[in-house]
Amino acid sequence: MRRRVAASAEPSPSHYALASIEQRMGDRLFLCTQNVDNLHEQAGSKQVVHIHGELFKSRCDTCRRLPFEDKDFYESPRQLPRCECGGGIRPNICWFGEMPFELDRIFGALDECTVFMAIGTSGVVEPAASFVTHVQRRARTIYVAQEKQANRFAFSECRLGMAGEVLAQLFQDA
Numbered sequence: 001m002r003r004r005v006a007a008s009a010e011p012s013p014s015h016y017a018l019a020s021i022e023q024r025m026g027d028r029l030f031l032c033t034q035n036v037d038n039l040h041e042q043a044g045s046k047q048v049v050h051i052h053g054e055l056f057k058s059r060c061d062t063c064r065r066l067p068f069e070d071k072d073f074y075e076s077p078r079q080l081p082r083c084e085c086g087g088g089i090r091p092n093i094c095w096f097g098e099m100p101f102e103l104d105r106i107f108g109a110l111d112e113c114t115v116f117m118a119i120g121t122s123g124v125v126e127p128a129a130s131f132v133t134h135v136q137r138r139a140r141t142i143y144v145a146q147e148k149q150a151n152r153f154a155f156s157e158c159r160l161g162m163a164g165e166v167l168a169q170l171f172q173d174a
Contacts, residue, residue: 002091004073006036006055011043013164014119019044021171030109034121034128036093051100051128053093062087100127110134117142119163123149142170 022029022045031048033040036055040048058070060083070089074080081089094100110116116135123129123143132141132154143155144166152158159166 002036003055003071006038007071007073009037009039011039013162014167015039015043015045017164017167017171018119021167022046024171030113032106032109032128034125036091049102049106051094051102051106053091053101055091055093057092058089059092060085060087061090067092103127106131107134113139115140115142117144118149118155119143119167120145121149123151144170 018029018031018040022031027047029047031040031045032051033048034052036050036052038054038056054067056069056071057067059065059067063083063085065083065085070091083089110131113135116132116139118128118132118141121128129151132143132151135141136154136156140157141155142157142159143149143152144159144161144163146160146162148158148160159170
């Protein structure tokens with residue numbers, strides 16, 4: 001069901017703005033998303049870190065087989081494929097209570113960043129909600145979204161508005 005819903009979604013202007021920023025900034029931009037869809041990639045972003053995984057990939061729940069592309073819709077548990085090892089195949093996403101992906105890489109980027117931005121997040125889902133406190137003493141911190149988030153007081157700047165428009169304005173000189 002989640003794949004079917006996500007498959008019909010289209011990138012927003014903010015996804016396209018971030019892809020444009022990545023194109024101009026290259027490796028200086030570290031783009032990490034809590035979303036499990038592929039809208040950043042559809043908009044043209046090439047280097048996206050999915051902290052909660054990727055819905056259109058699957059993995060074995062038993063062995064160390066690498067995640068693989070999987071856009072199939074499975075309507076019943078009987079349709080779920082099995083791995084060569086006999087394990088079950090599941091979406092390559094992090095369910096609540098499971099360890100998020102690529103935390104070492106993310107914290108490495110946080111340790112190096114000079115500008116940290118949270119875009120369109122509620123500010124309550126951990127560990128991402130605490131990233132701003134990890135960098136706030138040494139980096140410019142900016143929150144961008146239409147509504148105020150729960151942890152907005154940890155940010156040095158709060159830019160309310162349509163994320164695509166705000167991002168274009170913030171990065172016009174990047």
